[in-house]
Amino acid sequence: MSELTIGGSPTVRRRRLGAELRRLREQAGLSADDAARHLECSPSKISRVETGRTPARVRDVRDLLDLYLVHDTSERGTLLDLVRQSKEQGWWQSFGDAVPDWLETLIGLEGDADTICTYESVLVPGLLQTEEYTRALAMDFDGEGSPSEAERTVALKRERQKRRGQTGRLVHALLDEAVLHRPVGGPEVLRGQLEHLLAEASSGRVVIGVIPFRTGGYPAQGFPFTLFEFPDTRDQPVVYLEALSGAVYLEKAQEVRRYKVAFDKLRACALGPDEAGAMITRIVEKVKVE
Secondary structure, X not given: OOOOOOOOOHHHXXXXXXXXXXHHHHHOOOOHHHHHHHHOOOHHHHHHHHOOOOOOOHHHHHHHHHHOXXXXXXXXXXXXXXXXXXXXXXXXXXXXXXXXXXXXHHHHHHHHOOEEXXXXXXXXXXXXXXXXXXXXXXXXXXXXXXXXXXXXXXXXXXXXXHHHHHHOOEEEEEEEHHHHHOOOOOXXXXXXXXXXXXXXXXXXOXXXXXXXXXXXXXXXXXXXXXXXXXXXXXXXXXXXXXXXXXXXXEOOHHHHHXXXXXXXXXHHXXXXXXXXXXXXXXXXXXXXXX
């Protein structure tokens, strides 16, 4: 077994552990059903552990290593240490129920990815939103949100942005032009948001492209997604798709490849950073006049 680097967020540790357990199972010539029978659990549990969607128990991993005939003391010790470390709490735990399970995964991926490629057709991506923009979205989400809940959402997103900025990880954001005109929170909030996008682009940490209205129809139109890529090749890329009350994470190579191709096609349709910046500046000036 290649040496495992034990680091990163609990999310990435779980994914790395799961990938290693899957590799060992396949190397032993066993199916997920075989592993499930050995643990007296459902095959879906094996799938959740191998994809990192649920934490593994030390006892279960020890039993699986026995089944897979992994007897090397060092190898077993490394994997069992990874089980324990994957259960450590992330910084977001302090936000309590403001962070559901599906969002924990997203935050973990944000923290460990070295490149984040995101396409949005309606709203500014979360990592690039101003506090006022986030607050307006939180209050408008279901029409019943309280100010205190909105402020927790704002505080959480502020911390996510702060940590992303500290790492210097690169964000490639492709925006439909409609995003730049939608007055979330009103004209003043929109103007502040657009000025923030310009500031982010000038920082060198964010590359912004805009797909103009004149493009007409284009690939993947209306289907926002985010692609996470990691510095360690053992951590496979992940695609994030957000829903109204949850999220879907795609990890199969064929699915991820399809979204990589889609992002390349979207980038080919988009204005480059300089032209996009000029467009955003013109819209800011128009908002000021209005």
